Amino acid sequence: xxYCVTGKVLGFLSFFLLLLLLQQCSxxxxxxxxxxxxxxxxxxxxxxxFRVDNPPVNPKFLALLWHFGDxxxxxxxxxxxxxxxxxxxxxxxILEGNASLSLSNVTISDxxxxxxxxxxxxxxxxxxxxxHIHAVPEVAVAKRTLIKNQGTSxxxxxxxxxxxxxxxxxxxxxxxxxxxVLGPLHQNxxxxxxxxxxxxxxxxxTLNNPEIVCQVQHESLATPRQDSYKVQYGVPPSVQVYxxxxxxxxxxxxVCEAAQFQPEPVQIKWILNGKIAEDPRKSKDxxxxxxxxxxxxxxxxSQEGNIxxxxxxxxxxxxxxxxxxxxxxxxxxxxxxxNMLAAIFLTVxxxxxxxxxxxxxxxxxxxxxxxxxxxxxxxxxxLDGEKVTLYCVASDCPKDPQVIWTVEENDGKKMEITEDExxxxxxxxxxLDQEFSVRTDRTETDGRxxxxxxxxxxxxxxxxxxxxxxxxxxxxxxxKEEQIHCSxxxxxxxxxxxxxxxxxxxxxxxxxxxxxxxxxxxIRWSCGVGHYQQLESNGKTTTNSGSSFNIESECKLPxxxxxxxxxxxxxxxxxxxxxxxxxxxxxxxxxxxxxCPWMEEIINxxxxxHRKEGKFQCKIWGYFPDALEVEWLRREAGGKELFSxxxxxxxxxxxxxxxxxxxxxFSCTVSLIVSVSAITEQGAEFICQVxxxxxxxxxxxxxxxxxVRGVPVMxxxxxxxxxxxxxxxxxxxxxxxxxxxxxxxxxKDYKKIPDADIHNELYENSDGSYRLTSTCExxxxxxxxNPFDVYFTVKVxxxxxxxxxxxxxxxxxxxxxxxxxxxxxxxxxxTDPAPNNEEPVERN
Numbered sequence: 053x054x055y056c057v058t059g060k061v062l063g064f065l066s067f068f069l070l071l072l073l074l075q076q077c078s079x080x081x082x083x084x085x086x087x088x089x090x091x092x093x094x095x096x097x098x099x100x101x102f103r104v105d106n107p108p109v110n111p112k113f114l115a116l117l118w119h120f121g122d123x124x125x126x127x128x129x130x131x132x133x134x135x136x137x138x139x140x141x142x143x144x145x146i147l148e149g150n151a152s153l154s155l156s157n158v159t160i161s162d163x164x165x166x167x168x169x170x171x172x173x174x175x176x177x178x179x180x181x182x183x184h185i186h187a188v189p190e191v192a193v194a195k196r197t198l199i200k201n202q203g204t205s206x207x208x209x210x211x212x213x214x215x216x217x218x219x220x221x222x223x224x225x226x227x228x229x230x231x232x233v234l235g236p237l238h239q240n241x242x243x244x245x246x247x248x249x250x251x252x253x254x255x256x257x258t259l260n261n262p263e264i265v266c267q268v269q270h271e272s273l274a275t276p277r278q279d280s281y282k283v284q285y286g287v288p289p290s291v292q293v294y295x296x297x298x299x300x301x302x303x304x305x306x307v308c309e310a311a312q313f314q315p316e317p318v319q320i321k322w323i324l325n326g327k328i329a330e331d332p333r334k335s336k337d338x339x340x341x342x343x344x345x346x347x348x349x350x351x352x353x354s355q356e357g358n359i360x361x362x363x364x365x366x367x368x369x370x371x372x373x374x375x376x377x378x379x380x381x382x383x384x385x386x387x388x389x390x391n392m393l394a395a396i397f398l399t400v401x402x403x404x405x406x407x408x409x410x411x412x413x414x415x416x417x418x419x420x421x422x423x424x425x426x427x428x429x430x431x432x433x434x435l436d437g438e439k440v441t442l443y444c445v446a447s448d449c450p451k452d453p454q455v456i457w458t459v460e461e462n463d464g465k466k467m468e469i470t471e472d473e474x475x476x477x478x479x480x481x482x483x484l485d486q487e488f489s490v491r492t493d494r495t496e497t498d499g500r501x502x503x504x505x506x507x508x509x510x511x512x513x514x515x516x517x518x519x520x521x522x523x524x525x526x527x528x529x530x531x532k533e534e535q536i537h538c539s540x541x542x543x544x545x546x547x548x549x550x551x552x553x554x555x556x557x558x559x560x561x562x563x564x565x566x567x568x569x570x571x572x573x574x575i576r577w578s579c580g581v582g583h584y585q586q587l588e589s590n591g592k593t594t595t596n597s598g599s600s601f602n603i604e605s606e607c608k609l610p611x612x613x614x615x616x617x618x619x620x621x622x623x624x625x626x627x628x629x630x631x632x633x634x635x636x637x638x639x640x641x642x643x644x645x646x647x648c649p650w651m652e653e654i655i656n657x658x659x660x661x662h663r664k665e666g667k668f669q670c671k672i673w674g675y676f677p678d679a680l681e682v683e684w685l686r687r688e689a690g691g692k693e694l695f696s697x698x699x700x701x702x703x704x705x706x707x708x709x710x711x712x713x714x715x716x717x718f719s720c721t722v723s724l725i726v727s728v729s730a731i732t733e734q735g736a737e738f739i740c741q742v743x744x745x746x747x748x749x750x751x752x753x754x755x756x757x758x759x760v761r762g763v764p765v766m767x768x769x770x771x772x773x774x775x776x777x778x779x780x781x782x783x784x785x786x787x788x789x790x791x792x793x794x795x796x797x798x799x800k801d802y803k804k805i806p807d808a809d810i811h812n813e814l815y816e817n818s819d820g821s822y823r824l825t826s827t828c829e830x831x832x833x834x835x836x837x838n839p840f841d842v843y844f845t846v847k848v849x850x851x852x853x854x855x856x857x858x859x860x861x862x863x864x865x866x867x868x869x870x871x872x873x874x875x876x877x878x879x880x881x882x883t884d885p886a887p888n889n890e891e892p893v894e895r896n
Contacts, residue, residue: 079104079106080103080170080175081177082177082178084099084100084101085181086181088181088184089185090183091187092158092159092160092186093157093158095156097153097155098153098154098166100170101149101151102149102151103149107149108147109147111130114129114170114171115130116141116151116169116170117168118141119166119167120165121165126141126153128143128151138155140153160185160187162183162185163184164182164183165183166180166183185214186271187213188272188273190211190212191210191277192208193264194209195281195582196366196367197366197583198283198367199287199288200285202255203252204252204253205251205252206250206253206266207249208248208250208251208266208279212240212244213245213246214244214245215271216237216245218247218268218270219268219270220247220268221267221276222251224264225263226265231254233250234249235250249266261284264283265278266278281582282618286313286583288367289310289313289363289372290313291308291361293309293375308361308374319633321363322359358376359376360375361374361375424446424450424501424530426444426445426532426533426534427447427534428444428536429443429534429536430442430443439509439510440508441508442507442536443504443506444504444506444525446501446505446525446532448500448501448502449500449527451528452503453503454525455503455525456469457469457490457522457523459522460521461518461519462518467488469489469490487509487510488507488509491506491508492504501527503525505523519537522534523535542570543600544627544629545565545567545568547565547566549561549564549636549644551645554608557610557611558609558611559609559610559611559676561608562605563605563623563636565603565625567602570628571593573601573625574627575623575625576625577605579609579619580620587621591603612677614677614679614745619639619640620637620638621638622635623635623637640677640744640745641745641746647674647676647746649673650672651671652673652753653670654754655669655670656755656756660728660733660759660760661763662729662760662819662821663727663728663729663762664727666728668755670723671721672721673713673720675744675746676716676718678710680708680743680744682722682742683697683740683741684696684705685739689735689757703726703727704726706725708720708722709721724738726738729820730784731820732820734759735757735758737754737755737756738758739754739755760784761784762782762783762785763782764780764782764852765782765783770880770881771882775827775829775882776828777828777882778790778828779823780824780826782817782821782823786822789849789850790810790826791849792805792810792828792846793847795842795844796843809829810828810829811827813825815893826846828846841863841864842862843862844862846859859872860872
């Protein structure tokens with residue numbers, strides 16, 4: 053982590069003293085949480101707020117400092133702000149009391165204790181907050197095809213997790229397996245960890261194709277993360293290696309044959325280059341057979357030594373290796389009879405020359421004609437950009453030899469480098485901006501000298517692919533020289549993968565290998581669940597300006613295959629720059645899969661009305677394939693347990709319609725329609741839960757605790773003697789207000805009827821709603837003697853009513869009428885309802 057350098061100590065002290073002089077009294081309170089957590093690579097906010105007794109905050113008296121450990125990482129005062137590129141603070145919120153620190157792209161090294169210090173002259177207060185960094189583990193079981201009735205082992209790799217403590221559990225069909233071993237813990241360059249677990253399986257453990265699960269628990273995970281493997285059986289290959297002659301030709305054919313293996317994919321590799329492979333072909337007994345051939349020409353090199361054939365198959369932990377011993381052929385068989393006479397004549401001639409040379413040897417001093425030997429120039433694999441050393445050995449020299457290395461470019465330009473050149477770092481000779489350095493080691497035994505000399509440089513394929521190197525030893529006036537060409541420089545490919553969707557719903561997978569050399573490269577695509585089948589592909593190679601190459605290899609797969617979370621696609625490539633095959637593998641379950649569903653918040657109805665239907669909707673988009681699983685869940689008010697919502701008279705779940713978008717992904721809107729009841733829905737919560745092959749964890753969205761309303765309904769107004777009785781039903785919540793007013797013969801100047809003349813009784817219905825009976829004493833003794841009309845109004849106020857509900861009545865000659873839309877209707881006589889043992893509800 054990069055931190056800014058703090059200001060000068062004296063400048064800060066001067067500013068602090070100035071704050072003390074400017075303000076003599078204030079009160080300050082700083083608040084931070086004790087800890088904060090973040091995933092590696094994310095942006096995190098470390099909260100810190102402060103409050104002063106006499107707001108607003110005066111910036112003249114304010115200074116903010118953040119420390120990480122003992123280092124100051126941010127400072128804000130009247131002079132401005134000092135911070136690093138990854139650390140910031142929102143200056144617009146500071147005067148509102150928000151001093152929170154924003155840290156972008158956090159790494160492992162960012163974890164630790166941070167200190168927020170606020171100075172509001174003359175008060176100073178600081179609080180600490182601990183930042184915990186997590187990295188979520190990636191879990192992968194190495195899929196293998198097993199041999200039936202044989203014990204074996206499976207490997208589970210857990211990578212890129214932090215902190216280091218993990219728990220790995222193996223399950224067979226959901227039941228715990230105990231025979232596993234956790235390997236050594238390794239730390240990656242970014243500070244995260246990796247660790248492998250190995251499970252040993254007995255023959256009984258693999259019977260009936262069980263599902264084996266590697267499950268990992270880590271503090272960054274709310275639920276364990278796992279990878280599974282469905283046991284698949286296969287048959288290992290039998291391997292045979294033999295040689296054959298081509299009639300009439302000196303070439304020899306070496307044959308490696310693998311047979312009776314299942315499943316089909318197998319790889320045959322010769323130790324030497326030059327293999328020619330045929331496609332697998334099925335034999336009559338159902339097994340597969342594949343051959344590989346190596347053509348050896350004895351005229352181009354020695355046949356002495358060993359040649360091996362390696363066979364790799366999904367059932368094998370280690371390759372099967374078969375070896376042939378190569379021997380020099382009998383000269384009588386190798387050459388025709390007509391050449392034998394010439395060979396005999398040549399032998400006699402050479403014998404005479406040898407006798408003459410022996411006499412010459414004994415006449416002159418042996419030491420002047422003693423020969424010394426020089427080896428070929430040896431080298432290791434040369435990779436572009438990585439330092440390489442060439443070395444050559446001279447032995448049995450009569451005198452201490454001189455060593456001269458020569459580098460020649462393809463344009464003929466040469467440069468000689470001797471061991472007497474300065475050899476300090478940075479002082480070697482240069483050609484094409486490349487530094488070459490020489491080192492020579494000497495030994496002497498019985499007057500004979502042995503020398504090992506090396507030439508070191510860093511090859512660049514754009515400059516040195518046609519370069520030649522010479523090593524010359526000069527001893528006692530004699531010189532011997534060896535040469536090597538740098539056409540063997542290797543440049544390892546850089547790989548990247550891109551996925552896209554076609555209009556027909558296929559997944560287009562494109563592997564790009566960049567900047568490799570030489571051009572020859574093999575790419576193979578395969579896919580499957582548990583075992584892999586070969587796929588067709590096409591590739592296009594381009595040449596870069598620096599003489600390296602790029603290749604794009606594309607493969608099309610039907611999109612419906614990705615509905616199985618276990619379906620995987622593997623692409624492997626083989627290039628001379630690597631020790632063996634390299635590969636990439638992906639499935640819908642991988643974190644890099646680009647088409648995971650996105651889920652918006654649930655749209656709730658503005659108001660849930662008792663005895664009405666309420667519709668909840670949630671939009672889901674951006675997913676592929678169209679294998680979405682949606683479930684609605686319900687949690688009771690105050691409860692914790694979730695219950696699945698099934699279609700019924702109360703719940704309607706419309707069929708989900710998935711729409712194909714222009715980019716090839718899918719979207720849909722899912723709905724839940726509920727017949728609302730105050731007694732069941734008040735405080736309850738509905739949750740929409742979504743599953744998809746690309747999701748490691750289910751997506752969830754909640755309605756939150758629901759709030760139900762019931763709209764009051766005036767069910768009846770009746771007359772009983774001199775009383776008016778009004779009944780109001782189906783309202784929720786119970787808080788309701790009923791007021792009565794009365795006017796004289798004119799319909800104006802209404803006056804509120806005293807509460808003593810009003811009697812209200814509240815009842816709770818069986819469905820959770822409420823009803824109210826309001827009785828108003830409409831006539832007293834004076835009213836009975838009054839010959840004029842009397843008007844009444846009743847007003848009902850409830851939170852669901854806007855405006856309140858009103859009714860107007862008229863008393864005419866002792867009879868009550870309901871006035872509505874210019875009409876008057878006499879009230880019916882009140883009759884007592886049948887007893888139902890209901891007790892009035894006490895209102896708060």
